[in-house]
Amino acid sequence: MVKPENEFTWRDIEIGAIVTTPGNAIQYRTGDWRSQKPEYIFDRCIKCGVCAIYCPEGCINQNEEGHFVADMYYCKGCGICATECPVYVISMVEEVE
Amino acid sequence: MAKRVGIETSLAISEVVAACDVDVVAAYPITPQTHIVEHLADLVANGKLDAEYIPVESEHSAMSACLGSVAAGARTFTASAGQGLELMHEVLFVASAMRLPVIMAVTNRAVSSPLSVWGDHSDVMATRDVGWIQLFVENGQEAVDNTICAFKMGEAKNVLLPVMVNLDGFHLSHMIEPITIPEREEISRFLPPFDYPLPLHPDKPVAMGDFAPPVIFSEAKWAQEINIRDSYETIIQTWQEFGQQFGRYYQPVEKYCTEGAETLLLTMGSFSETAMTAIDNLREQGQKVGLVRIRLWRPFPFEELRKAVGSAKTLIVFDRAISVGGPGGPVVSEVKAALYNEPQKPNVVSFVGGLGGRDVTREGFEEIITRGQEIAEQGSPNEFEIYGVRE
Incomplete structure (x- = not known):
């Protein structure tokens, strides 16, 4: 990863602010937009993956147990996964961090 | 050697753009710029210019197509005026901030309403802060020369900025004058091929025009400011090189009879030539008057302006645009x-005139100078006066 954006000076910016490293949006921490975060009760989870399909950020991945979990580096806390989950595994709670 | 021929300024600009071996022209016709783009379209259609002519559906599209064209590394030209320039307004900011050297002739025209197809500087003044290099020319030869220079300045590796060449609509754009249009071969010795450092190319993908969150936006703007400020040296150097090869020299601030002048008139654009004849006449009558013309409007030549006007008692500034309110x-x-912090500075008097194509004659400029001297001595109830306005 390149240096954090708050350490960039004007001299570090490429001409015309052109981005020369394709795909570097992966470094963009959209997780800090979050005001709510998902909490899971996996006892009910049927491992259908509907939450991952609906996630607009594409940040929900299946873990070793087969459950679907959001990557908090990217999760914006939109709550679509909680709305779409057919068995109410996910509830949105206030982000305090 | 190039011949001196009688030709309309607009057509001469098209001819020289062709001689600069432009790759792409994307433009939408608007009075009084029409002859420039019509003639370029003719040159392409007749096989005299090997370039892509994109007949777009609006000026917004014209400038957008130009951005794409430069981004792919093509030498690109467009032209506009008045409402057309305003319709491309938002894209103008993008061209400069993305460092895409589009070269554009602007045949300066009044902006509606009331509708006026005639000339003044309202259009370009509304685009003052878009970050382009902005030049003003006074006659057909200067328009041709500065179009060539614009390509060289704008495309310079350390500059990479769009350049606007401003010429007065009708008063200059439609004037038939004796003009020397340099041959392609002469121009190619002066103007190197365009080599954009980070072009759009599948072998080395880049992303242009991305977004910047608050944490980086100020840095991007400061980089832009440093960039256009630093372009000043290259602009001066380009004019010098041009002078050395072609024998015609240009300065950011041009002076006429300023030696020992107590009263200076300041103008921009083609009216300067009329103003010069007024200065000649007043000088013959023994008045200590002179003329200063700003050629480089952006980046603004602060130091040169201070040097040019600093020792005068009265400076009468003639604007062809009104900043309403x-x-x-x-x-x-x-x-x-520019003068505010100077310990010694002239008394500055402001006139607006030549709006919407109205002429200011030699006698007119003499009146402006006389009235300006009166205001300098006695003051005026108004911040500025519109020359010739009927009350």
Whole structure:
């Protein structure tokens, strides 16, 4: 990863602010937009993956147990996964961090 | 050697753009710029210019197509005026901030309403802060020369900025004058091929025009400011090189009879030539008057302006645009700002005139100078006066 954006000076910016490293949006921490975060009760989870399909950020991945979990580096806390989950595994709670 | 021929300024610009071996022209016709783009379209259609002519559906599209064209590394030209320039307004900011050197002729025209197809500087003054290099020319030869220079300045590796060549609509754009259009071969010795450092190319993908969150936006703007400020040296150097090869020299601030002048008139654009004849006449009558013309409007030549006007008692600034509800003309506002911190500075008097194509004759400029001297001595109830306005 390149240096954090708050350490960039004007001299570090490429001409015309052109981005020369394709795909570097992966470094963009959209997780800090979050005001709510998902909490899971996996006892009910049927491992259908509907939450991952609906996630607009594409940040929900299946873990070793087969459950679907959001990557908090990217999760914006939109709550679509909680709305779409057919068995109410996910509830949105206030982000305090 | 190139011959000196009688030709309309607009057509001469098209011819020289062709001689600069432009790759792409994307433009939408608007009075009084039409002849420039019509003739370029002719040159392409007749096989005399090997370029892509994109007949777009609006000026917004014209400038957008130009951005794409430069981004792919193509030498690109467009032209506009008046409402057309305003329709491309938002894209103008993008061209400069993305460092895409589009070269554009602007045949300066009044902006509606009331509808006027005639000339003044309202259009370009509304685009003052878009970050382009902005030049003003006074006659057909200067328009041709500065179009060539614009490509070289704008495309310079350390500059990479779009350049606007401003010429007065009708008063200059439609004037038939004796003009020397340099041959392609002469121009190619002066103007190297365009080599954009980070072009759009599948072998080395880049992303242009990305977004910047608050944490980086200020840095991007400061980089832009440093960039256009630093372009000044290259602009001066380009004019010098041009002079050495072609024998015609240009300065950011041009002076005429300023030696020992107590009263200076300041103008921009083709009216300067009329103003010169007024200065000649007044000088013959023994008056200590002179003329200063700003050629480089952006980046603004602060130091040269101070040097040019610093020792005068009275400076009369003639604007061809009105900043409604503001300080009068945009030029006087800039001039006053440039002089504010100087310990010794002239008394600055502001006139607006030549709006919507109205002529200012030699006698007119003589009246402006006389009235300006009166205001300098006695003051005026108004911040500025519109020359010739009927009350």
